Amino acid sequence: MAGSDRRAAVTPAAPRRRGRGTLALAAAALAVANAPALARPERVVSLHLCADQLLLGLADRSQVVSLSPFATDPLRSHMAAAAAGIPRSRGTAEEVLGMTPDLVLAGARSARSTVATLSRLGIRVMDLPLPRDFAAIRDQIRAVAAALGHAARGEAMIAAMDARLAAARHDVPRPRPVAFIWQPGGFTSGPGSLEHAVLAAAGFDNLAARFGIGPFGHLPLERLVRAVPDLVINWMGSEPFPSLAREGLHHPALLKAARGTPVLSMPPELWTCGAWFTAGAVERLAAVRRALGKRRAAAERGRP
Amino acid sequence: MRGPVLMIVLIVALAAALALSLLVGSVPLAPGAVWNGLLGGGVDAVIVRDIRLPRTLLGALVGASLGLAGAALQGLLRNPLAEPGIIGASSTAALGAATAFYFGLAGSHPLAVAGASMAGALLAVALVHALAGRDASVLTLILAGVAVSAFAGALTALAINLASSAWAALEITFWLLGSLADRSMQHVAVAAPPMIVGWALLVSCARPLDALSLGEETARSLGVGLGGVRFRLVLGTALAVGAAVSVSGAIGFVGLVVPHLLRPLVDHRPGRLLLPSALGGAVLVLLADVAVRLLSVTVEVRLGVITALLGAPFFLWLVRRTRRTLA
Amino acid sequence: MRLVARNLHLAFDGRLALDGVALAVEPGEIIGLLGPNAAGKTTLLRVLAGLAVPDAGTMRLDGTPLAAVSRGVRARRIAYLPQNATCHWPLAVERMVALGRIPHLGPLAREGAADRAAIADAMAACEVTHLAGRPVTALSGGEQARALLARALAGTPDLLLADEPVSHLDPYHRLRVMELLRAIAQGGGAVVVALHDLSLASRFCDRLVLMDRGRVAAEGAPAAVLTAPVLGRVFGISVTLLDGGDHPVVVPRARLDGAAREMPS
Numbered sequence: 001m002a003g004s005d006r007r008a009a010v011t012p013a014a015p016r017r018r019g020r021g022t023l024a025l026a027a028a029a030l031a032v033a034n035a036p037a038l039a040r041p042e043r044v045v046s047l048h049l050c051a052d053q054l055l056l057g058l059a060d061r062s063q064v065v066s067l068s069p070f071a072t073d074p075l076r077s078h079m080a081a082a083a084a085g086i087p088r089s090r091g092t093a094e095e096v097l098g099m100t101p102d103l104v105l106a107g108a109r110s111a112r113s114t115v116a117t118l119s120r121l122g123i124r125v126m127d128l129p130l131p132r133d134f135a136a137i138r139d140q141i142r143a144v145a146a147a148l149g150h151a152a153r154g155e156a157m158i159a160a161m162d163a164r165l166a167a168a169r170h171d172v173p174r175p176r177p178v179a180f181i182w183q184p185g186g187f188t189s190g191p192g193s194l195e196h197a198v199l200a201a202a203g204f205d206n207l208a209a210r211f212g213i214g215p216f217g218h219l220p221l222e223r224l225v226r227a228v229p230d231l232v233i234n235w236m237g238s239e240p241f242p243s244l245a246r247e248g249l250h251h252p253a254l255l256k257a258a259r260g261t262p263v264l265s266m267p268p269e270l271w272t273c274g275a276w277f278t279a280g281a282v283e284r285l286a287a288v289r290r291a292l293g294k295r296r297a298a299a300e301r302g303r304p
Numbered sequence: 305m306r307g308p309v310l311m312i313v314l315i316v317a318l319a320a321a322l323a324l325s326l327l328v329g330s331v332p333l334a335p336g337a338v339w340n341g342l343l344g345g346g347v348d349a350v351i352v353r354d355i356r357l358p359r360t361l362l363g364a365l366v367g368a369s370l371g372l373a374g375a376a377l378q379g380l381l382r383n384p385l386a387e388p389g390i391i392g393a394s395s396t397a398a399l400g401a402a403t404a405f406y407f408g409l410a411g412s413h414p415l416a417v418a419g420a421s422m423a424g425a426l427l428a429v430a431l432v433h434a435l436a437g438r439d440a441s442v443l444t445l446i447l448a449g450v451a452v453s454a455f456a457g458a459l460t461a462l463a464i465n466l467a468s469s470a471w472a473a474l475e476i477t478f479w480l481l482g483s484l485a486d487r488s489m490q491h492v493a494v495a496a497p498p499m500i501v502g503w504a505l506l507v508s509c510a511r512p513l514d515a516l517s518l519g520e521e522t523a524r525s526l527g528v529g530l531g532g533v534r535f536r537l538v539l540g541t542a543l544a545v546g547a548a549v550s551v552s553g554a555i556g557f558v559g560l561v562v563p564h565l566l567r568p569l570v571d572h573r574p575g576r577l578l579l580p581s582a583l584g585g586a587v588l589v590l591l592a593d594v595a596v597r598l599l600s601v602t603v604e605v606r607l608g609v610i611t612a613l614l615g616a617p618f619f620l621w622l623v624r625r626t627r628r629t630l631a
Numbered sequence: 632m633r634l635v636a637r638n639l640h641l642a643f644d645g646r647l648a649l650d651g652v653a654l655a656v657e658p659g660e661i662i663g664l665l666g667p668n669a670a671g672k673t674t675l676l677r678v679l680a681g682l683a684v685p686d687a688g689t690m691r692l693d694g695t696p697l698a699a700v701s702r703g704v705r706a707r708r709i710a711y712l713p714q715n716a717t718c719h720w721p722l723a724v725e726r727m728v729a730l731g732r733i734p735h736l737g738p739l740a741r742e743g744a745a746d747r748a749a750i751a752d753a754m755a756a757c758e759v760t761h762l763a764g765r766p767v768t769a770l771s772g773g774e775q776a777r778a779l780l781a782r783a784l785a786g787t788p789d790l791l792l793a794d795e796p797v798s799h800l801d802p803y804h805r806l807r808v809m810e811l812l813r814a815i816a817q818g819g820g821a822v823v824v825a826l827h828d829l830s831l832a833s834r835f836c837d838r839l840v841l842m843d844r845g846r847v848a849a850e851g852a853p854a855a856v857l858t859a860p861v862l863g864r865v866f867g868i869s870v871t872l873l874d875g876g877d878h879p880v881v882v883p884r885a886r887l888d889g890a891a892r893e894m895p896s
Contacts (some may be wrong), residue, residue: 156320185474187485218603221486222351243406243467244475252484252488253354382719515733517720518782521713525680527706527734527788570719572766 040149041103041124047091047114048107050273051128054144055105056082057276058153065099068107075237078269078277093117103147131274132215133197134165141276157276164279165201168286172203177230177292179285180207182238184245186221190214194274195235200287204231222250225257230292232258233285234265237249264288307576310569314583318364321590325360328594358489363593365492366552369499369544369583372578374559375507375566376497379513379574380537381433383445384564385622388545389556391445392452393428397549398479399456399463400424402609406467418494422546428452429538435560482555482608484593491551498547505540509533510575515546517574555608557615558585564622632658632693632708632821634679641674641690648674649685650845656790656823661816663836663857664825667866670842672825673714676792680711706734706832709787714795714825718777721766724778728754731785753784757811773804780811788798791815793824797831809835829881833857841865853878863887 045066046055052071055064056079064086070076072085089095093114096104104125106115119125126147131137138158145154179199180190189195190208192215199206207229211219234249248254249263270281326338333341333348341352374387403409405419413419422561435448460479464472512533515523524530548555562584563577570576592610599605634656641649648671656662664672677683679690681697690697697705708729718727718878731753732746742750750895754760757777762770767778776796793812806830813835814823826832832839833853841849841856843865849856857879862870867887873880 222329222331224354225350225355226331226348244478248486249487251354252490253350256354257350443644511733511736511738514730517718517722517727518730519713519717521677521682521720522711522716524682525706525709525711525713526730527702529702567720571726573726574720 041101041147043099043101043242044103044105044107044148045089045096045099045101046071047096048105048109048128050107050130050275051105051275052077052080052083053275053277054128055148057157058145058150059139059148060150061086065101065150066096074269076268076272077133078273078275080269093121096123097121127185130194132192132194134161134201134278137161137274137276137278140274140297161276161279165282168202168279168282171290173289173293176203176205177289178207178210179231179233180202180214180219180224180229181235182249183265184243184248186214186218186224188216188217188219189235190217194278195271198271198278198281198285203289204285221253228258228261230261231285231288232263234260234263235268237265237268262288262292307570310566310580311583313449314580314587317587318583318590321587321594322360322364323593324594325363325590326356328597329356330597354447354488355486358487358492359484359593360590361489361492362484362495362551363590365496365499366555367546367558367584367586367589368582369502369548370555370558370589372503372506372582373541373545374585375563375574375577375581376509376513376537377429377541377559378563379509379516379577380534381445382516384567385560385619385626386445387557387559387563388425388429388541389554389558390451390560391428391432391449392456393425393545394458394549394554394556395453395456395480396428397421397546398424398426398554399460400427400546401458401550402479403463406464414494414496418498418550421550422498422542424456425546426538426542427542428456433534433538433539477606479553480608481606482553482611483604483606484552484596485604487551495547495551498543502513502540502542502544502547505536507578508542509537509540510578513574513578514576534592536620553608555589555611557619558588560622561615562588562617564618634690634692634697634790634821635669636679637688638688639675639678639685641678641685642682643674647845649678649688652688652842652845652847654679654823654840654847656821658819659816660788660837661812661822661824661835663853664823664842665827665829665832665839666681666842666848669844671845672842673794674845675842676711676794676823676825679790680709681705682711694744707786708789709746710783710786710791712779712783712791712793712796714798715783718767718779721765724759724767724770724781725750725754725763727767727778728759728781728785728832729754734786735847736745749787750785756784756814758807772862773800773807774809776800776804777811780808784815788820790821793822795825795827798827805831817875821830829857829862830875833881834875857881 030083039064042063043065044055044059044063046052046068046189049068049070052067055067066087067083067087069088069090071086071088072080074080077083091111096114096118101123104118104123106125106127108129115125115127124143124302128140128144131140141154141157142151145151145157181195181199183189188208190206190213196215197207207227208217208219210227211223213219236245264284266281271278326342327333327335329351331348331351333351337346337348338352340346341348342357342503344353358365370388377386377388378384398421400423401417401421404417409416409420431452432445432448435444457480464476464479507575512523512528515526520530547572563581566580567577567585589607589611592614593607595610596605596607636652636654638649639649639652652671652675654675664675664752666672675681681702692700692708727747729742729750732742732749736742737744751760754763757780759774759778759781762774762778767775770778780793780796783793791812797808800808809831812824816822816837824836836853838851839853839856840847841861846888848865849861857868857872862868862881869884869887871882871884873882
């Protein structure tokens with residue numbers, strides 16, 4: 001579609017004797033207007049799960065040539081359904097070259113050597129670091145949308161996300177309730193991480209912040225048991241396979257100390273990648289916050 | 305040193321190590337609060353009873369199993385360099401446990417993981433005894449153990465990769481480097497019974513091990529049934545070490561260092577070395593685990609790393625000394 | 632106690648280690664077991680000690696088949712001192728000698744007064760009492776041999792089976808150990824000892840059994856067994872026989888070539 005537009009702009013209409021010069025000028029002007037605004041890429045390859053999401057969410061399906069291996073994993077890929085039917089590759093330089101892309105989207109953990117090789121061979125590679133807050137998410141959406149030639153879609157996506165975020169934070173109580181993000185091994189996400197930004201947007205304080213933990217750190221079980229939060233978020237969602245990781249959340253000490261504390265299982269696909277749908281994580285948390293608030297209010301009313 | 309004196313010293317050391325292990329943790333607790341917590345009262349009862357107590361008990365149980373098995377193996381193979389880690393029993397036990405755990409067998413029975421771990425240990429001990437059993441050289445013994453260890457370690461990593469746990473890297477280090485972090489009383493309940501049976505089997509070999517000092521032929525002429533002794537010893541090692549590894553991952557060198565240090569104190573008698581080695585092993589692992597808690601500021605320093613940092617230099621010193629006597 | 636073995640056969644590695652061997656041991660006598668290497672001396676001792684099971688033949692201990700005697704009873708009555716006996720750990724001599732009491736101790740029992748007395752007597756008889764606290768591995772060859780013998784005696788056995796207990800000892804200690812063995816026999820025990828030293832065997836043993844390729848080539852008093860034709864046939868050497876009083880002294884002279892050796896009967 002994009003290509004035919006371009007051709008239409010360049011090919012002049014059937015020349016008429018009187019207006020030939022004007023039409024030619026108009027055609028030239030149109031050509032000039034379109035050409036420098038990087039012609040919409042027709043063959044885009046994504047090497048990374050997070051790039052998959054933006055690509056599927058912003059581009060036309062015909063622009064997408066290949067996705068990362070995890071694109072169809074419903075546990076981790078929000079756009080898994082949309083990814084069905086699109087080829088996936090392991091993303092080696094050889095494979096990518098064979099697809100003759102005009103744009104490659106790579107993620108923070110894509111192999112640096114692959115990215116370097118592709119760049120060296122003259123392919124346009126766009127590196128997408130993991131956004132750590134919603135401002136970064138907006139910037140990234142804009143950048144990718146522009147690169148894909150769909151700036152308007154990017155703005156619409158951002159506007160929708162902002163509306164959801166606004167709805168989530170309109171009734172944040174003081175003091176804010178405290179949440180703890182539980183990762184396997186007792187690790188957690190503190191200030192500087194995307195998860196922290198999500199908590200803040202939903203109206204929660206992060207327990208990790210109280211212990212001075214950075215974007216990623218370890219909170220010993222003893223400390224967690226002592227400082228019981230209002231909500232525990234199971235960061236890994238409901239991973240189907242057995243692992244030591246799961247055992248930690250069922251530790252008797254935690255179960256005893258946090259007996260009344262709800263545990264929210266956050267589907268990883270909402271916040272593994274920071275994108276417009278991360279607002280869904282915020283919405284879930286906000287809903288839990290409201291439910292907790294109601295429960296607390298009811299309990300207080302019940303007291304004489 | 306007279307027997308009873310040594311035992312008393314070791315028991316006192318064990319009591320001190322147990323107390324120290326209960327007192328150290330990421331939340332500073334006064335001794336009074338710890339005592340209170342043990343009895344079930346106070347805000348910190350959960351910390352003391354459900355976090356520190358199981359960790360302490362497991363440290364003692366695992367250490368006792370490794371020390372006892374090490375002393376027994378050294379007596380059977382008549383070689384001061386034998387121990388469950390060196391002969392590959394810890395690694396094969398970890399392989400068994402990891403395979404059972406990651407391929408879904410853990411759910412079928414609470415003892416499934418421990419059972420697979422024991423089977424792994426049994427395989428290694430039996431294999432190395434078959435390869436190096438009859439008065440084989442030190443070199444054969446160590447090489448057999450190295451081969452078994454390396455192979456088992458590689459298969460363990462492969463098993464976890466194939467099981468596609470997202471936390472594969474983290475969990476491989478648990479099985480291969482050992483840890484007692486965040487264990488619960490459930491782990492104690494699963495591991496303790498097989499360990500205790502294993503201990504009983506090993507201790508029953510005390511007198512035969514003494515007789516074996518004179519060689520297999522003389523021991524048999526003294527009425528010792530070697531086949532029965534070997535069976536009890538191999539099975540006892542498999543049970544004790546297997547159960548230990550299933551809850552703590554592979555921890556090495558305890559069974560090497562402790563019997564070696566205590567042997568002169570029991571006048572080199574293999575039978576007399578068994579119980580002191582169990583106590584000594586418990587003390588060593590408890591102290592190493594306290595060190596783990598004190599040193600782990602940002603990331604957990606693995607228990608197996610601490611024992612290796614202690615044990616590897618000791619082992620090198622032993623090899624030098626053995627070489628000098630062999631030369 | 633009488634030990635009577637008849638018609639023992641044992642095949643090993645494709646050849647007959649024992650081929651119809653018979654032996655009778657009476658209390659109060661020392662029997663010397665002689666023969667070239669691989670004649671079957673060690674195998675015979677192991678079979679008598681119960682460490683190897685013969686393919687055919689009978690052994691009776693005081694009339695009871697040896698197979699029917701329990702391992703514990705056999706260990707109490709028969710002591711075995713293997714070739715190149717060692718102790719793998721540097722135990723104190725007294726502790727090592729005490730290991731000889733194991734057949735007499737119950738599973739959980741500690742050593743009693745009787746045990747301590749037996750240990751002390753054994754050490755005194757072997758003259759190692761003064762070495763009681765020293766590690767076995769730090770002793771000289773002669774001292775070790777006596778200490779290991781004391782271990783065998785500590786079990787107060789009725790029969791002692793010793794496999795070349797003096798081969799690596801100097802002449803002084805050879806005599807000393809053989810004197811100890813004779814004292815055991817004079818005390819009522821029985822001894823079967825494998826030896827290489829023909830003159831030593833001749834002097835100290837009451838009876839000699841000369842083995843050759845799994846068979847008993849000759850048996851009887853030293854003077855009857857140690858004759859030039861027999862020794863030439865079995866060992867392939869020519870000898871000079873001297874008179875040692877009540878026993879012959881054997882001096883090997885030269886090796887015999889194939890023609891001069893008589894074919895075994």
